[in-house]
Amino acid sequence: xxxxxxVLFGVGAVGSLIAKHLLKKKGIRVVGAVDASEEMAGRDxxxxxxxxxxxGVQVSRNAETVLKLTEPDxxxxxxxxxxxxxxxxxxxxxxxxxxxxxxxxxxxxxxxSEPQLAKKIDALAKRNEATVLGTGINPGFLMDTLVIAxxxxxxxxxxxxxxxxxxxxTRRAPFQRKIGAGLSVKAFEKALRAKQITGHVGLAESISxxxxxxxxxxxxxxxxxxxxxxxxxxxxxxxxxxxTGQVSGLRQTAIGRCAGKDxxxxxxxxxxxxxxxxxxxxxxxxxxxxxxxxxxxxGDIGTVAIIVNAIPKVISAxxxxxxxxxxxxxxxxxxx
Amino acid sequence: xxxxxxVLFGVGAVGSLIAKHLLKKKGIRVVGAVDASEEMAGRDxxxxxxxxxxxGVQVSRNAETVLKLTEPDxxxxxxxxxxxxxxxxxxxxxxxxxxxxxxxxxxxxxxxSEPQLAKKIDALAKRNEATVLGTGINPGFLMDTLVIAxxxxxxxxxxxxxxxxxxxxTRRAPFQRKIGAGLSVKAFEKALRAKQITGHVGLAESISxxxxxxxxxxxxxxxxxxxxxxxxxxxxxxxxxxxTGQVSGLRQTAIGRCAGKDxxxxxxxxxxxxxxxxxxxxxxxxxxxxxxxxxxxxGDIGTVAIIVNAIPKVISAxxxxxxxxxxxxxxxxxxx
Numbered sequence: 001x002x003x004x005x006x007v008l009f010g011v012g013a014v015g016s017l018i019a020k021h022l023l024k025k026k027g028i029r030v031v032g033a034v035d036a037s038e039e040m041a042g043r044d045x046x047x048x049x050x051x052x053x054x055x056g057v058q059v060s061r062n063a064e065t066v067l068k069l070t071e072p073d074x075x076x077x078x079x080x081x082x083x084x085x086x087x088x089x090x091x092x093x094x095x096x097x098x099x100x101x102x103x104x105x106x107x108x109x110x111x112x113s114e115p116q117l118a119k120k121i122d123a124l125a126k127r128n129e130a131t132v133l134g135t136g137i138n139p140g141f142l143m144d145t146l147v148i149a150x151x152x153x154x155x156x157x158x159x160x161x162x163x164x165x166x167x168x169x170t171r172r173a174p175f176q177r178k179i180g181a182g183l184s185v186k187a188f189e190k191a192l193r194a195k196q197i198t199g200h201v202g203l204a205e206s207i208s209x210x211x212x213x214x215x216x217x218x219x220x221x222x223x224x225x226x227x228x229x230x231x232x233x234x235x236x237x238x239x240x241x242x243x244t245g246q247v248s249g250l251r252q253t254a255i256g257r258c259a260g261k262d263x264x265x266x267x268x269x270x271x272x273x274x275x276x277x278x279x280x281x282x283x284x285x286x287x288x289x290x291x292x293x294x295x296x297x298x299g300d301i302g303t304v305a306i307i308v309n310a311i312p313k314v315i316s317a318x319x320x321x322x323x324x325x326x327x328x329x330x331x332x333x334x335x336x
Numbered sequence: 337x338x339x340x341x342x343v344l345f346g347v348g349a350v351g352s353l354i355a356k357h358l359l360k361k362k363g364i365r366v367v368g369a370v371d372a373s374e375e376m377a378g379r380d381x382x383x384x385x386x387x388x389x390x391x392g393v394q395v396s397r398n399a400e401t402v403l404k405l406t407e408p409d410x411x412x413x414x415x416x417x418x419x420x421x422x423x424x425x426x427x428x429x430x431x432x433x434x435x436x437x438x439x440x441x442x443x444x445x446x447x448x449s450e451p452q453l454a455k456k457i458d459a460l461a462k463r464n465e466a467t468v469l470g471t472g473i474n475p476g477f478l479m480d481t482l483v484i485a486x487x488x489x490x491x492x493x494x495x496x497x498x499x500x501x502x503x504x505x506t507r508r509a510p511f512q513r514k515i516g517a518g519l520s521v522k523a524f525e526k527a528l529r530a531k532q533i534t535g536h537v538g539l540a541e542s543i544s545x546x547x548x549x550x551x552x553x554x555x556x557x558x559x560x561x562x563x564x565x566x567x568x569x570x571x572x573x574x575x576x577x578x579x580t581g582q583v584s585g586l587r588q589t590a591i592g593r594c595a596g597k598d599x600x601x602x603x604x605x606x607x608x609x610x611x612x613x614x615x616x617x618x619x620x621x622x623x624x625x626x627x628x629x630x631x632x633x634x635g636d637i638g639t640v641a642i643i644v645n646a647i648p649k650v651i652s653a654x655x656x657x658x659x660x661x662x663x664x665x666x667x668x669x670x671x672x
Contacts, residue, residue: 137489145485146486149482149667150482151670152642152645152665152666152667152668153633153637153638154641155357155637155644155668213667214667214670215669215670215671216669287633287634290629290631291628291629292627292628292630294628295626301489301623302623304491306489309488309490310488325665325667328661328664329661331484331487331488332490332621333550334493334599335551
């Protein structure tokens with residue numbers, strides 16, 4: 001296979017991490033970079049990433065020009081969690097007939113929150129013979145695709161519970177702030193009301209994806225309010241100190257209900273000082289399946305990996321909007 | 337979707353278990369059954385399965401007639417572990433243009449042991465517009481497809497180790513005998529030489545499948561000799577008693593080597609009295625991934641499940657020979 005030509009769309013926190021990994025990857029060449037930021041505009045990508053040497057790729061605010069000049073095989077899209085926000089960006093890319101792998105959380109299973117936009121994206125992609133995938137490790141893998149894959153060994157399933165516990169101290173500083181670590185309970189609740197703390201986006205998408213794959217018609221998805229986790233003793237990360245009684249992070253639960261019962265329960269928590277970091281899946285059925293990844297998969301490293309690992313699968317998939325459960329397993333390359 | 341019409345090819349130990357599960361399954365109808373056994377010939381399938389009421393499906397020795405009369409959407413094939421033995425059976429089915437899900441271990445990744453037959457099967461399937469898959473939980477899922485799926489979260493992989501430990505007391509009596517439980521060490525070694533004990537078939541197929549998915553070119557696969565596990569204290573299952581010093585089961589290891597290093601190591605053991613039953617995957621890379629299913633997935637229940645769960649994916653796949661890593665994740669149906 002000849003070299004895959006990739007354009008980055010979004011060179012923010014996650015986009016930069018992806019870019020750095022791509023630059024080390026064989027068989028892929030970064031041929032362009034788009035970002036809305038005025039600060040980055042016109043600068044060499046290497047300068048923005050604080051790497052050297054210069055890459056000869058200028059960050060541009062004009063997606064159309066970059067797409068026209070570089071004719072990429074794939075756009076790596078990393079700008080926002082919400083499909084409504086990114087729809088115009090995706091449209092431009094698709095109109096140029098270019099495949100997309102996006103970190104947009106809602107795009108991992110867009111039929112739940114944005115069924116109309118999902119239809120439009122699918123039609124646009126098919127018309128322009130391009131494929132679109134939203135992925136990441138969560139949503140996109142740990143709390144949905146991996147659950148679907150594990151279900152293969154079951155003759156019967158009654159109930160599913162998935163738990164992800166993250167020690168936020170192992171994550172980027174912005175992530176630690178995003179979950180309210182170090183705030184008083186009062187400040188946390190204020191930030192929550194002001195939508196400065198939004199919590200994890202994707203639990204409902206993950207539940208919908210599992211239900212769809214397993215042919216389960218849900219009555220509804222109940223999203224419990226985001227809860228602060230209160231430190232029982234002082235704890236700290238490299239960037240934040242949390243006193244006893246302050247908030248160390250948050251917990252969120254969402255439940256897919258069917259026929260008056262809890263069918264699919266997802267529990268997510270991220271806080272500084274979490275002791276038993278894990279990604280755990282319990283399936284109650286025939287047989288019961290109790291699976292555990294310890295410690296949990298690091299969100300930044302894992303998301304960068306899965307986005308880049310998905311590229312060949314997206315390029316070879318038939319045109320249209322796809323989700324992870326529609327594709328053969330995305331996998332790493334193991335070179336020596 | 338209208339009802340899927342299934343024909344059973346092989347109504348032995350595993351075939352019967354699959355049949356019983358299929359009969360309870362909505363959306364699938366068993367319309368025919370083929371078996372080489374003279375004893376079964378002409379008897380109603382229900383009688384052979386020791387269920388009631390009568391099913392109006394006679395077990396036949398003549399595959400051609402059954403396929404012609406029943407026009408199935410899928411054949412569930414469960415006769416032998418070796419592709420060379422089953423090739424004539426698969427050919428007949430494919431010549432009738434019928435899709436196949438098979439328990440044949442070597443068919444899970446036939447390019448390793450039978451590359452020529454694999455080519456022939458693929459051509460035959462394409463010519464007759466049918467799809468062929470060999471699967472099961474091992475080989476087919478626990479020590480290969482699940483490893484490939486988990487690799488998605490890794491930016492880099494150096495080494496993979498997969499361990500499956502089975503307490504044979506939880507399995508069928510023939511399985512317990514097949515692993516030599518209750519024999520003296522001398523009798524075990526004699527049975528091994530006489531090929532009465534063949535051990536688990538599939539480790540090399542699983543390694544090859546992982547290497548292929550991860551783009552790793554192996555130098556060779558080293559299969560260690562099958563080792564007896566000697567009971568350190570008396571132990572027993574419902575059907576076999578093992579004295580101290582007798583064989584309680586066996587262990588097998590296979591290693592995929594690359595550039596002078598162990599890249600992919602698979603360790604399989606099955607014995608009466610195994611305390612820590614598990615399916616464990618360790619990936620050394622960025623990040624490290626340590627995953628564990630406890631207890632291990634029951635082989636009989638799991639294989640029946642995955643064979644039946646694979647049916648819709650095989651029916652909707654493009655024609656040809658496929659392996660699990662080429663298909664979207666096989667998943668259970670979760671109905672209430």
